[in-house]
Amino acid sequence: MAGIARYNGKNNWEEWREEWKGEDRYNFRTIEKKWQKICEDEKAYKVDIDHQKEKFYVLVEFPYPSGAGLHVGHPRSYTALDVVARKKRMQGLNVLYPMGFDAFGLPAENYAIKTGVHPAVSTKANIENFTRQLKSLGFSFDWDRCFNTCDPEYYKWTQWMFIQFWKHGLAYKDKMAINWCPSCKVGLANEEVVNGHCERCGAEVVRKNKEQWMLAITKYADRLIDDLQKVDFIDRVKSTQVNWIGRSEGAELEFELCDENGQPLAQKMVVYTTRPDTIFGATYCVMAPEHELVAQLADRFENAAEVKQYVENAAKKSELQRTSDTAKTGVELKGVKAKNPFNGQLLPVFISDYVLTGYGTGAIMAVPAHDQRDYDFAKVFGLPIVQVLDGGDISQQAWEEDGVHINSGFMDGMDKKQAMTAAIHYAEEHGFGRAKVNFKLRDWVFSRQRYWGEPIPMVYCPHCGWQPVPEDQLPLRLPDVPDYRPNDNGESPLANATEWLKTTCPKCGGEARRETDVMPNWAGSSWYFLRYCDPHNDKEFASQEALDYWMNVEWYNGGMEHTTLHLLYSRFWHKFLYDCGYVSQPEPYQKRTSHGMILASDGEKMSKSRGNVVNPDDIVDNYGADTFRLYEMFIGPFDQVAMWSEESLNGVYRFVSRVYALFQKVYADAVMSDDDLRAMHKCILDVGERIDQMKFNTAVSSLMTYVNHLAGMEKIPAPMYETLLKLLAPFTPHLAEEMWARLGHQSLIVAETWPIGDPALAEEQMVTLGVQMNGKMRGTITVAKNATKEETQSVALQLDNVARQIEGKEVKKIIVVPGRIVNIVV
RNA sequence: GCGGAUAUGGUGAAAUUGGUAGACACGCCAGACUUAGGAUCUGGUGCCGCAAGGCAUAAGAGUUCGAGUCUCUUUAUCCGCACCA
Numbered sequence: 082m083a084g085i086a087r088y089n090g091k092n093n094w095e096e097w098r099e100e101w102k103g104e105d106r107y108n109f110r111t112i113e114k115k116w117q118k119i120c121e122d123e124k125a126y127k128v129d130i131d132h133q134k135e136k137f138y139v140l141v142e143f144p145y146p147s148g149a150g151l152h153v154g155h156p157r158s159y160t161a162l163d164v165v166a167r168k169k170r171m172q173g174l175n176v177l178y179p180m181g182f183d184a185f186g187l188p189a190e191n192y193a194i195k196t197g198v199h200p201a202v203s204t205k206a207n208i209e210n211f212t213r214q215l216k217s218l219g220f221s222f223d224w225d226r227c228f229n230t231c232d233p234e235y236y237k238w239t240q241w242m243f244i245q246f247w248k249h250g251l252a253y254k255d256k257m258a259i260n261w262c263p264s265c266k267v268g269l270a271n272e273e274v275v276n277g278h279c280e281r282c283g284a285e286v287v288r289k290n291k292e293q294w295m296l297a298i299t300k301y302a303d304r305l306i307d308d309l310q311k312v313d314f315i316d317r318v319k320s321t322q323v324n325w326i327g328r329s330e331g332a333e334l335e336f337e338l339c340d341e342n343g344q345p346l347a348q349k350m351v352v353y354t355t356r357p358d359t360i361f362g363a364t365y366c367v368m369a370p371e372h373e374l375v376a377q378l379a380d381r382f383e384n385a386a387e388v389k390q391y392v393e394n395a396a397k398k399s400e401l402q403r404t405s406d407t408a409k410t411g412v413e414l415k416g417v418k419a420k421n422p423f424n425g426q427l428l429p430v431f432i433s434d435y436v437l438t439g440y441g442t443g444a445i446m447a448v449p450a451h452d453q454r455d456y457d458f459a460k461v462f463g464l465p466i467v468q469v470l471d472g473g474d475i476s477q478q479a480w481e482e483d484g485v486h487i488n489s490g491f492m493d494g495m496d497k498k499q500a501m502t503a504a505i506h507y508a509e510e511h512g513f514g515r516a517k518v519n520f521k522l523r524d525w526v527f528s529r530q531r532y533w534g535e536p537i538p539m540v541y542c543p544h545c546g547w548q549p550v551p552e553d554q555l556p557l558r559l560p561d562v563p564d565y566r567p568n569d570n571g572e573s574p575l576a577n578a579t580e581w582l583k584t585t586c587p588k589c590g591g592e593a594r595r596e597t598d599v600m601p602n603w604a605g606s607s608w609y610f611l612r613y614c615d616p617h618n619d620k621e622f623a624s625q626e627a628l629d630y631w632m633n634v635e636w637y638n639g640g641m642e643h644t645t646l647h648l649l650y651s652r653f654w655h656k657f658l659y660d661c662g663y664v665s666q667p668e669p670y671q672k673r674t675s676h677g678m679i680l681a682s683d684g685e686k687m688s689k690s691r692g693n694v695v696n697p698d699d700i701v702d703n704y705g706a707d708t709f710r711l712y713e714m715f716i717g718p719f720d721q722v723a724m725w726s727e728e729s730l731n732g733v734y735r736f737v738s739r740v741y742a743l744f745q746k747v748y749a750d751a752v753m754s755d756d757d758l759r760a761m762h763k764c765i766l767d768v769g770e771r772i773d774q775m776k777f778n779t780a781v782s783s784l785m786t787y788v789n790h791l792a793g794m795e796k797i798p799a800p801m802y803e804t805l806l807k808l809l810a811p812f813t814p815h816l817a818e819e820m821w822a823r824l825g826h827q828s829l830i831v832a833e834t835w836p837i838g839d840p841a842l843a844e845e846q847m848v849t850l851g852v853q854m855n856g857k858m859r860g861t862i863t864v865a866k867n868a869t870k871e872e873t874q875s876v877a878l879q880l881d882n883v884a885r886q887i888e889g890k891e892v893k894k895i896i897v898v899p900g901r902i903v904n905i906v907v
Numbered sequence: 908g909c910g911g912a913u914a915u916g917g918u919g920a921a922a923u924u925g926g927u928a929g930a931c932a933c934g935c936c937a938g939a940c941u942u943a944g945g946a947u948c949u950g951g952u953g954c955c956g957c958a959a960g961g962c963a964u965a966a967g968a969g970u971u972c973g974a975g976u977c978u979c980u981u982u983a984u985c986c987g988c989a990c991c992a
Contacts, residue, residue, distance in 0.1 A: 407990065703945085733932085738945095902973080
């Protein structure tokens with residue numbers, strides 16, 4: 082604490098007040114810089130494993146260090162959890178609150194293509210800028226744990242983990258139709274396609290067949306849903322995850338394919354349905370145009386040319402065209418019929434692009450009476466519509482609700498649930514079907530034909546196939562290349578690094594070639610929270626001791642935009658590490674919350690093109706970090722969108738200045754009335770409770786109420802002001818430290834203990850309660866807190882207003898709720 | 908279409924979970940003061956009305972002694988997902 086002592090030589094606040102008398106202006110610029118330096122010199126926020134203390138791991142999403150610098154949205158999340166971290170620290174917990182940088186990504190690479198500046202160079206500069214900005218806001222991060230994902234010492238472990246995936250059969254290479262962005266020249270995960278457009282550049286996404294590395298996230302689909310029960314995520318986040326995974330229960334049923342006369346062919350067609358109970362209403366079947374049977378049976382089609390044409394057209398269509406065009410098209414496969422296994426009926430078979438190749442089996446049985454899409458298709462093609470569930474008006478639209486089964490053989494009279502069970506049972510018994518669960522979630526496309534990412538540590542040997550780079554050779558460093566542009570045949574810029582490409586097979590030693598694709602952005606952020614536990618370890622991604630001590634994350638906050646992608650990927654990744662025994666719990670985050678976006682004052686998203694961007698540097702410079710932080714907490718409910726307002730910001734500045742000015746009225750010998758004591762304890766209780774409940778905006782308003790109380794006093798007793806500073810310390814750390822020092826304290830307020838409020842002392846002795854007649858407010862009375870019902874009632878009846886209105890009426894009933902209300906019913 | 912929200916003064920919002928609607932701020936109005944600062948301080952400010960009083964939580968119904976809060980219906984806005992059989 083040498084630094085503090087040097088700064089503060091005095092021991093009592095009377096002396097201090099004398100000394101600071103001349104300074105009535107709140108000079109946040111010097112004050113904030115001074116305390117940032119002291120806290121850094123003192124390593125006030127450094128944490129280590131301490132088994133004597135209970136740990137608390139607070140996490141915020143680390144930023145992508147863009148060239149634009151920090152956005153005012155970042156501090157909303159960072160300040161909120163900084164408040165939580167600081168409070169927990171003052172409550173005696175060992176708090177880990179780290180920060181790092183998610184440094185691989187497209188913008189740096191695109192910038193490199195434009196300017197020729199190596200991504201490593203621009204990224205480094207951006208990280209420096211971000212670090213400066215974050216430090217200027219006074220967050221209590223343990224900066225010793227800072228790292229970034231493009232550092233080989235970090236991505237070494239990302240690569241190592243990829244190899245573990247591969248060893249466990251969860252990473253595989255597959256040729257498949259992927260979403261291809263013709264502008265970025267890169268394959269995209271489903272998650273990166275927004276309305277058929279590239280999430281980054283907005284270009285229309287097309288389908289392209291490419292060999293891609295895949296991670297088998299679908300193997301974890303069930304657990305990713307089920308384990309949500311174990312964690313405390315806000316409902317919004319949980320339901321988004323469940324929705325995205327899209328679990329549905331149904332059945333796979335086999336249909337024999339026949340010729341026109343019912344003579345069976347060699348092939349069978351398997352369909353997936355969630356409504357096996359409606360099978361007696363199936364009047365035709367549909368396969369996706371890409372279905373393998375379509376090619377296999379091509380010779381049999383009487384209208385082969387027409388079929389071929391349709392298949393080719395479908396292949397040409399972009400994902401967007403295919404999904405936005407809801408008008409039903411299709412072609413019947415003439416010469417082929419499907420036999421309904423339940424009743425032997427021969428059904429026509431169509432191909433249509435409303436059936437998707439990647440979901441279920443790529444083939445369906447169509448029940449137009451009870452599925453609106455089938456209904457629409459049947460209307461276009463004039464196909465029969467057979468109702469098998471009672472209800473609705475089938476002449477108008479499909480009936481998709483529950484009902485009593487009719488025309489359904491052995492299922493007649495059953496409701497949906499009974500019939501589902503019966504149908505599946507029947508199919509299993511006769512060996513042509515089984516219950517089946519399907520997911521919307523697809524495996525994770527893990528290759529990017531790009532430069533600025535982690536090289537995938539795999540080697541292709543003509544004799545031995547794909548082999549991982551030996552683990553002792555990691556990190557596999559990203560080589561320099563002359564040209565960052567991906568080429569048109571869809572190969573990564575790494576394909577240009579001819580020397581780097583050539584290698585030997587780790588297995589047979591023969592000539593081999595490296596994988597040229599890199600990993601997607603999401604890779605590095607899928608496990609970064611583990612690295613914070615032990616960031617400088619060069620033997621393991623983190624030591625067992627560190628992981629056992631620090632994991633799980635108690636509270637993770639981030640943007641709503643990351644609840645589908647990042648959250649799902651990192652949960653999956655963590656579960657895999659759990660299965661391998663590296664981490665001891667199946668879920669990484671105990672609690673997940675999301676903050677609302679901050680919009681510009683015009684209600685629009687902040688963007689360069691609109692010119693409505695607020696730069697955090699300007700706010701820090703003009704109002705100070707404390708005002709900035711406090712304003713972001715006061716701006717509105719934490720989980721909802723908020724609009725930036727310079728006027729409100731100024732109001733918070735006034736509050737901060739008032740706290741500073743109150744110092745002039747602090748006296749050691751001032752007396753505290755019951756009323757003062759009550760105000761203090763009420764504030765302690767409110768602020769603590771509201772921080773825990775993420776109601777930061779109302780926590781600030783109770784601080785304001787307390788300050789208004791202090792401002793009304795002639796002399797402020799020192800303990801009352803000290804309490805204010807402690808409660809304020811998580812929000813406005815610089816101001817709190819400054820005033821704390823001016824009161825004569827030799828140590829930092831960060832290290833102080835959080836005050837404890839006494840509910841008994843916070844309670845009012847007299848309560849004011851409303852008096853209603855027939856539920857309408859007629860006045861208020863003030864009675865002692867512990868007044869009996871009878872006392873309260875008699876006081877209420879004496880009210881002028883009440884007495885007047887009661888006259889001539891019969892009082893039927895008087896309801897007295899002590900401490901709340903009196904209601905007189907006449 | 909499906910899923911999730913949200914709706915309260917001129918504005919951002921509170922409301923101890925069914926008990927005095929509008930805390931705390933912004934803005935505005937009036938006044939005071941000054942070394943003119945990003946000032947500060949005092950008072951006022953939901954709407955109608957001189958007042959007594961009446962009306963007010965998107966709209967409508969219901970439950971209740973009592974509803975911003977619970978139930979049903981409707982509307983609007985925002986965010987996801989979207990031909991997932």
